[in-house]
């Protein structure tokens with residue numbers, strides 16, 4: 001697995017495993033547990049050591065499945081990220097959430113803990129103080145946010161002794177400046193994070209698989225030119241950018257292998273520029 005490093009001690013694997021809908025969506029679904037554990041295990045065996053999850057996924061069941069799977073691996077070789085839900089951003093609630101995530105994940109620490117979404121009802125000062133406590137207690141290694149605007153990142157940073165190292169946002173070839181939760185990703189958020197050494201962890205990098213299928217003229221053309229798949233072009237375009245890594249979900253071994261094939265080569269600058277400038281749709 002390749003890593004990206006900005007400043008400081010943190011390095012993040014370039015491609016991670018997304019886990020939304022593994023073990024259920026908004027409710028736990030235990031009917032596919034063996035299949036799901038086997039899919040996560042396969043991903044780790046393929047060296048996808050960065051696992052992205054959240055307390056909200058399947059009401060904690062996704063974390064439980066990950067917890068069962070990672071017992072077979074060296075914890076230090078893994079980079080585990082979870083997220084606290086916006087309703088749990090009060091000081092004591094956040095600490096309780098983190099402890100519950102650790103319990104479900106059967107681990108002593110998280111590599112990165114993200115605020116899943118901003119919550120204007122709860123003062124960010126107390127949220128960040130709770131994050132600092134988790135760092136002091138060595139329950140988490142790094143603090144991050146998700147779906148934050150530039151202003152929200154600046155405000156959160158003001159209240160922590162530590163550095164916010166990542167912002168996880170929706171961004172892909174089809175969703176550039178207007179996402180489900182954030183806006184101005186390309187015009188403001190990404191440039192700000194790049195300038196301030198904050199990793200961008202892209203969620204939904206394949207637009208839920210839409211970008212993995214033929215049908216977009218420029219993507220199809222570049223796939224043919226480079227002898228790569230559409231998914232590999234779409235992911236390579238993302239991870240070629242400074243400080244950008246991606247978490248993509250797949251439960252299929254052929255898809256996991258294909259997505260790993262987005263690393264180890266680069267689009268020529270003129271082709272990356274075309275993808276930057278030309279709208280796919």
Ligand SMILES: NC(=O)c1ccc[n+]([C@@H]2O[C@H](COP(=O)([O-])OP(=O)(O)OC[C@H]3O[C@@H](n4cnc5c(N)ncnc54)[C@H](OP(=O)(O)O)[C@@H]3O)[C@@H](O)[C@H]2O)c1
Nearest residue numbers: 018019020203204205206207208209212248249250251255
């Ligand atoms: N922070 C947030 O607010 C937030 C929000 C949403 C998601 N996320 C995180 O981001 C992760 C990724 O987002 P996502 O799961 O919504 O979307 P995604 O990774 O863009 O797409 C996942 C879909 O694409 C398919 N797929 C993956 N690789 C493929 C390939 N090579 N060829 C064909 N199909 C392929 C998968 O199906 P198969 O399983 O059949 O391969 C799955 O249906 C999530 O799992 C979650 O961890 C975070």
